[in-house]
Amino acid sequence: MSLKHVGKQSVALANPPSIAGHACIVGEKEGQGPIKDSFDYVSSDMRFGQNSWEKGESEMVRRALELAIGKSGKQQEEIEYLFGGDLLNQCIGTTFGVRDMNIPLFGIYGACSTMAEGLSLAAMMIDGGFADTTAAVTSSHFCTSERQYRFPVEYGGQRPLTAQWTVTGSGAVILTSEGPGPYITHITTGKIVDPGIKDANNMGAAMAPAAYETLRMHFADLSLRPSDYDLIVTGDLGQVGSSIVLDFFKRDGIELMPNYDDCGLMIFSREKQDVHAGGSGCGCSASVLCGYLLNGMRAGRWNKILFAGTGAMLSTTSSQQKESIPSICHAVSISNTR
Amino acid sequence: MSLKHVGKQSVALANPPSIAGHACIVGEKEGQGPIKDSFDYVSSDMRFGQNSWEKGESEMVRRALELAIGKSGKQQEEIEYLFGGDLLNQCIGTTFGVRDMNIPLFGIYGACSTMAEGLSLAAMMIDGGFADTTAAVTSSHFCTSERQYRFPVEYGGQRPLTAQWTVTGSGAVILTSEGPGPYITHITTGKIVDPGIKDANNMGAAMAPAAYETLRMHFADLSLRPSDYDLIVTGDLGQVGSSIVLDFFKRDGIELMPNYDDCGLMIFSREKQDVHAGGSGCGCSASVLCGYLLNGMRAGRWNKILFAGTGAMLSTTSSQQKESIPSICHAVSISNTR
Numbered sequence A, B: 001m002s003l004k005h006v007g008k009q010s011v012a013l014a015n016p017p018s019i020a021g022h023a024c025i026v027g028e029k030e031g032q033g034p035i036k037d038s039f040d041y042v043s044s045d046m047r048f049g050q051n052s053w054e055k056g057e058s059e060m061v062r063r064a065l066e067l068a069i070g071k072s073g074k075q076q077e078e079i080e081y082l083f084g085g086d087l088l089n090q091c092i093g094t095t096f097g098v099r100d101m102n103i104p105l106f107g108i109y110g111a112c113s114t115m116a117e118g119l120s121l122a123a124m125m126i127d128g129g130f131a132d133t134t135a136a137v138t139s140s141h142f143c144t145s146e147r148q149y150r151f152p153v154e155y156g157g158q159r160p161l162t163a164q165w166t167v168t169g170s171g172a173v174i175l176t177s178e179g180p181g182p183y184i185t186h187i188t189t190g191k192i193v194d195p196g197i198k199d200a201n202n203m204g205a206a207m208a209p210a211a212y213e214t215l216r217m218h219f220a221d222l223s224l225r226p227s228d229y230d231l232i233v234t235g236d237l238g239q240v241g242s243s244i245v246l247d248f249f250k251r252d253g254i255e256l257m258p259n260y261d262d263c264g265l266m267i268f269s270r271e272k273q274d275v276h277a278g279g280s281g282c283g284c285s286a287s288v289l290c291g292y293l294l295n296g297m298r299a300g301r302w303n304k305i306l307f308a309g310t311g312a313m314l315s316t317t318s319s320q321q322k323e324s325i326p327s328i329c330h331a332v333s334i335s336n337t338r
Helices: A053-072 A089-097 A111-127 A142-150 A203-221 A238-251 A282-298 A316-320 B053-072 B089-097 B111-127 B142-150 B203-221 B238-251 B282-298 B316-320
Strands: A010-012 A018-026 A081-086 A105-107 A133-140 A169-176 A183-188 A231-234 A260-262 A304-312 A327-335 B010-012 B018-026 B081-086 B105-107 B133-140 B169-176 B183-188 B231-234 B260-262 B304-312 B327-335
Touching (some): A010 A203, A018 A053, A018 A183, A018 A282, A053 A081, A053 A089, A053 A133, A081 A111, A089 A105, A089 A133, A089 B089, A111 A169, A111 A183, A111 A282, A111 A304, A133 A282, A169 A282, A183 A203, A203 A231, A203 A238, A203 A327, A231 A238, A282 A327, A316 B089, B010 B203, B018 B282, B053 B081, B053 B089, B089 B133, B111 B133, B111 B169, B111 B183, B111 B304, B111 B327, B133 B142, B169 B282, B203 B304, B231 B238, B231 B282
Parallel strands (some): A081 A105, A231 A260, B081 B133
Antiparallel strands (some): A010 A183, A018 A169, A304 A327
8 A cells, every 4th residue: 555545545645735726707696795805806797808708717716826826836847747727618717818828738537526635636746746836726617508408698597505606716726846835735536426316406415425525534534523623614515505414414423513514605695695405616616715714724713624625427318318427525634724 | 946857858867767567459450451460349339339439538548557557566546636527528538538547537639649748747656756647648539529519420521631540549647656667867858840831631730830849859958869869749730740850850861761750650550541641549559559569578579668649739710710720749758777
């Protein structure tokens, strides 16, 4: 068994990489929510100055990554590997966003778990001795998602209360081998879990068992209790999914509250913003991490966070063929100390 | 600069992982081509026993991975990380194919470069000390691609002579930290290159500059000449793209022939099989690698191969929005000796 492997699904990094820079850009609705002050830039233009929503999403990716690079004190040409992906078919949000940036790219697809997946791989590339500086980026966009996955936006389709609202946002992180932190210390990589749910308007319920399995494995592998973290945050389970995760742990005699939260519940006010079960999309956990969470860690509000991105790996074709929704969750420990 | 980094875009693995198992499964047309004897299984049923082409593609992935695991002498539960992705929207070929296999999954998207990307990351995970056993898998399917990217298959649309034929095939590789080889020794990770070509029926031309850039960088970084390899093989440039790559090198005064070939030209007979410019799709380079190439290395026909997977990162949406085709190429050195 390799030295860094701990337990069944986790690794402890030998030289935890430092988060040297992070930035996030969001749309107008996100900029009206409860964590609006944590975003680097809020755009009132859903096309971000471009002539289509998709090109706007790519522009958002480009700007988030440039901002994060600027804050890291590194030059663009120093980034040795970029991990990026998004929800658009063939991940065009990322590809077109980083097209002119001249950085070696590993394209990834983890649905809404993409930031956690990219962060895992970007950290392992440094800890494995392959690079000194790496980056992870992802995005989602309400209008590009809505028309790709559901209905034309103009149609104004009704949504059930279990549905989540795709966040318009992009988050980017720059990691370096040395630095003052926060550090990526441990990683638990998820397996596909499919509880058999077929309702694409209830992805929280579909993803909850994957989140439970990865969190449970993380605690077991590393002999940790939830209270060892100042905050445990799931990707975007929303109201339905996060209550299922809390229930599952309660059955095991484990109480995740009060230091548990979900990015899908943090980014919007469900009372004031009519988002039904909460936020979702790759940009949801990415922009909450790259704004509210990492800012909070730097301010000393939390010293140790478990960031558990969740993804529902369905497509319109799989739903039309009456398939259930396979889901995944990747967990990353972020700590102010090595 | 990290120790394993060589030149600008390459790494030399400290303890090159061994390819412990490899397998490929293809469709009927591939099974009638010039390298038909190298495939592990040829199916005359394009649905692979399932009730849709997409479910058939997932079944192909599952079987290729199971076969490769079987040949590796490892158990399924010993695989610590799987890297997989495909051409279908949201990579459902992979996700549904490996859904029940209980292996930690990093979903990747590199279009037709996916096998080279997965092989790169699977090797780095072992060399970085995170795992002893990893895997990479990918697939493509003529019918699922055709109806997703182009027209209903039944429509029988005409194709220009620059178009390539999507391979129905899946390839899987199992890597281990120790073993008799062949070994993954060096990796050059590609950047996006976009020559501005907008014709989705001429992806060879769109991808050729990316292949040229990665190969050129590989030779420069590692101070190698093309003749240092017994075979240099690009992913699936087909007739148009591979002749462009040869031309580009000729302008630099470098002759890649006679030890250059392209998976898109190897898998079909252009004379007898009416595939126009050649084969393409993630399953093209994957099944050529996992059959013909690795079998040939084991038989001693070649001792050192440079496998350069190429991908065109377009989507139907990006084409409809009149965007050009960003492309990428990842190169992996495979050698019978460490």
